[in-house]
Amino acid sequence: MGNVIVTGSNRGIGKAVLEKFAVNGWNIWAHGRARNEEFEDYISGIASENHIWIRPVYFELGDDRQIKSGMKRIFDDKEEIHVLVNNAGMGYYDTFQRTPVRKARELFDINFFAPYEIIQLTLRKMVLQKKGAVINMSSIASLDVNEGDCVYGASKAALNMLTRDLAAEVGRFGIRVNAVAPGPVRTDLLENIHLKRIAPHVMEEKSAMGRMGRAEEIANVVYFLATEESSYINGEVIRIDGGRK
Numbered sequence: 477m478g479n480v481i482v483t484g485s486n487r488g489i490g491k492a493v494l495e496k497f498a499v500n501g502w503n504i505w506a507h508g509r510a511r512n513e514e515f516e517d518y519i520s521g522i523a524s525e526n527h528i529w530i531r532p533v534y535f536e537l538g539d540d541r542q543i544k545s546g547m548k549r550i551f552d553d554k555e556e557i558h559v560l561v562n563n564a565g566m567g568y569y570d571t572f573q574r575t576p577v578r579k580a581r582e583l584f585d586i587n588f589f590a591p592y593e594i595i596q597l598t599l600r601k602m603v604l605q606k607k608g609a610v611i612n613m614s615s616i617a618s619l620d621v622n623e624g625d626c627v628y629g630a631s632k633a634a635l636n637m638l639t640r641d642l643a644a645e646v647g648r649f650g651i652r653v654n655a656v657a658p659g660p661v662r663t664d665l666l667e668n669i670h671l672k673r674i675a676p677h678v679m680e681e682k683s684a685m686g687r688m689g690r691a692e693e694i695a696n697v698v699y700f701l702a703t704e705e706s707s708y709i710n711g712e713v714i715r716i717d718g719g720r721k
């Protein structure tokens with residue numbers, strides 16, 4: 477048990493990650509983009525059920541100053557930070573030729589530079605603690621070739637290399653850095669972006685298990701990577717896609 481930061485924890489995969497840590501007795505800084513009363517009611521309910529604290533932290537990942545002040549609020553709590561889950565991210569699906577460079581920059585800002593900065597700030601504490609685990613939310617789009625995933629895939633592939641190289645740099649401080657690369661999971665991101673162009677059965681047929689993943693199945697692997705059960709796994713990008721056909 478310990479203290480964990482989960483970004484993008486108000487819905488989708490991030491919410492399943494938050495619930496997994498909560499039922500296992502972890503204290504949580506629950507990040508969301510903007511203040512949300514319904515979310516605050518929800519987290520105060522699961523915090524009291526599980527005898528933990530869950531503190532909401534809000535910041536926009538595309539705004540450097542907001543990231544810094546949001547992270548400062550976490551540091552002001554003067555608690556140890558044992559685990560950081562960089563889950564928040566933005567989806568995108570279109571061909572390279574239809575994607576202006578402005579859009580590509582936005583994707584890299586949210587999916588790469590924001591976690592980059594959050595990790596850099598968090599590591600200051602983790603290095604002093606000589607202990608910590610960072611888990612980044614990648615995607616199979618970073619590993620497989622798919623028309624339409626060029627920019628999204630590239631932003632997540634950058635995150636993969638950050639994961640692997642950083643693991644080599646900070647392993648000696650007792651800090652592990654890993655990533656998970658889920659296949660399709662039916663969240664708002666998938667509904668609003670991919671499923672507008674690709675039929676669900678096409679995605680399901682690509683998995684050896686003939687179905688999409690569930691958010692809880694991703695959260696289980698994230699949780700495993702956060703705990704001592706995975707104490708010798710470092711610098712890995714782990715696919716969670718039911719096997720690819």
Ligand SMILES: NC(=O)c1ccc[n+]([C@@H]2O[C@H](COP(=O)([O-])OP(=O)(O)OC[C@H]3O[C@@H](n4cnc5c(N)ncnc54)[C@H](OP(=O)(O)O)[C@@H]3O)[C@@H](O)[C@H]2O)c1
Binds near residue numbers: 483616
């Ligand atoms: N679903 C999939 O099939 C799939 C597959 C592979 C990887 N992933 C990755 O898994 C992660 C979670 O995805 P999801 O499917 O759960 O998506 P989702 O339901 O759309 O949730 C995304 C989360 O990230 C937050 N977020 C996005 N942009 C943000 C910004 N600019 N500033 C602050 N917060 C921001 C959202 O906050 P708001 O609620 O305020 O928007 C939300 O909490 C992402 O990194 C995604 O790339 C998803």
